[in-house]
Amino acid sequence: MSFPLKIDVSANLVVDIHLHEFYLGDRERKCWTYLTTGMVESGQQEMSLSLLMEDDDDENSYPKTPIKIFALLENYAQDGKVVDIADATRLGKKELFGYTALYYLPAIQYEGLPDCQNHLALVLVHQAEYEFAKRYGFTRLLSRIGKFCSCFPYPTWNTRRRPSLFAPDLREDSVLNEHDLIPLNGMQAELIEEVVHLTLHTSDQYRLTRCLENLAGQDSSFALQTGLSLTANACLFWEPGQANPGAYTAPDEVTRIGAAFIIFEAAETSSGRLVEDGFLFSLSKEDLKILANCCKMRTNSGILESSGLNLCVQWGEEGFDAPQTAVAYHHLAGWTELASGADTESQEKRIALKSIVNISANARYKINTRQLDRYVEDIQAFLLSSMSEESEELLLTIRIDIQNNFASYEISADIELNPDFKSYMIKGLSKLRPCAASMPVIFDLVFTINA
Structure with missing residues (x-):
């Protein structure tokens, strides 16, 4: 059998199956990658799914089920159910290799494959992992999977044998149990030196303004769920029992660290610090007023100085709406201690x-x-x-x-x-x-x- 194979799925949809190799950790692995052509005819970004071959697999016996999943996703798109980065699709009884849900991420550009710049990668997750992401945020789930697989920024390859990282109905001993995570439109938070840069989408202007105004009134705190940062070269990681946060990183210099959430609370004086895999900012009345005005006027805040970490709010409409490029593949990941533990x-x-x-x-x-x-x-x-x-x-x-x-x-x-x-x-x-x-x-x- 000669790869790549071309499979006609429907009148508009074609799936090409590529057989390729890449280093994973300490050895080279073979992989089938399925790439779609024609999803755009239904208003959906093209998709890819990479599936690791196990050592006892026959390379010619590629699984057929992913092709059926792409056909299902094409039908969803034709019905107006179009997905984007960090969206999820529940498969229900149509589960794939025991996984019950899909998440979508920018594709990894593996060597030897066609240009994947316009593709969304499918990442398979178990039911308990899907429930975990609903409770604690997709970014935290992704950091757990990335650290487990020792890949940065995340593994877009899938394996049929990866166990679920969590037990069903898991409830961690986390500060996030005290909050309902507020999802914004791809908001990103990055720690650069001692400043947390919070990049907002203009569509979140009024919602965030209300949160800040309520914080100055009856609410004592609120938590924002951050989106995936594609410019970060490290990601905060935390799990119960870990005394202090660390970051899993690309195998080079760490300059921008992404996070899973950011919490704001009212206080007499302003301060900022790391907590678990996110940031906690206590804001004085004066700084709350500055941030609320920045949201109302859609202006950048400049650096708000406080004890500990500082904060900078900026707006990123063009960057958010621009097409995302395929992410470079790192077959190794490092680890940075942010505090002793x-x-x-x-x-x-x-x-x-x-x-x-x-x-x-x-x-x-x-x-x-x-x-x-x-x-x-x-x-x-x-x-x-x-x-x-x-x-x-x-x-x-x-x-x-x-x-x-x-x-x-x-x-x-x-x-x-x-x-x-x-x-x-x-x-x-x-x-x-x-x-x-x-x-x-x-x-x-x-x-x-x-x-």
Whole structure:
């Protein structure tokens, strides 16, 4: 069978099925990607669905069900049910590989595929995940899936074997339980240095004005659900049991951090801070008045200074309405600590130190023991942020050569590792401060991964 395959679905709709490969974590994976042509005839943006092949799949036995789903979505569009970024479609009894709902995101541009700039990617979610997004926001759900799969900004590939991240009817111990999230038209919030830039759509002008005026009156606080930020190169991540928020990131410099929500409350003085995977701003009467006037007049606020984080409100009508470009694919994701906090016990067990092997004679006696313990913890934390929970079970060996307080690294494992992944690991480890050694020393740290 020769790919790409062309499937005529209806008079207007054609689905092309591509077979391609890309790196996922520590190895190369094969993938079927279904691309539509003709959805635009029904007023709907073109769509794509990428489905990972499992190791025991026959590449010629591509699943046929996605084609039926595209036919269903074409019918929906013809009935006026057109979808856009962050919208959802519930499949009900027509579930796809056990998933009961779809979300839509800007497509990932995989190497070797046709231009996907005008495509929406279909992301499959379980029923409990759909309910979670309704309660806590789609951006929080996306950050959980992205962190679980170790992909930034999100995985638009789907796997038939991904378990649900949540139990049914889950209610987290979250500050959002105290609020009904108010959805706005794609509002985006990004932390750039110490300033939260809040970008609003003009269609939200009157609704936000009322919220701010009520805050100055009878309401004590309100919460806004943020949309997906496509310009951010990091995304806040939080889950219950995590003491402080962190961010999963693109594998490069972190300059713009997206968030899942922003809460405003009335206070005597203004202040801003991180809370969970969002921002909390306490606003004085004076700053509330400034923001309300900015909404009424549709003007930018400039930087409102406060203790902690500062705030800047701006309007982005043109950027919101412009076509979204396909997102670049990163097969690795990093992790940034925004405040110190311990990993949960279950995460620590996922990546465990098995042994320290002396390569130099009496290596352990040449090292400050307390610093060695701290050094191992730092390496373990880095591995937790770099190794997806979907990675294969493996035994990872890190050879460390310390000379003159400088460490060099070699990576090996009991399975073949992708060279790009090795380079990424060595680059990340090189940023850590090594333990002190009284003389040059070489030793191995052996970790069990996902055992």
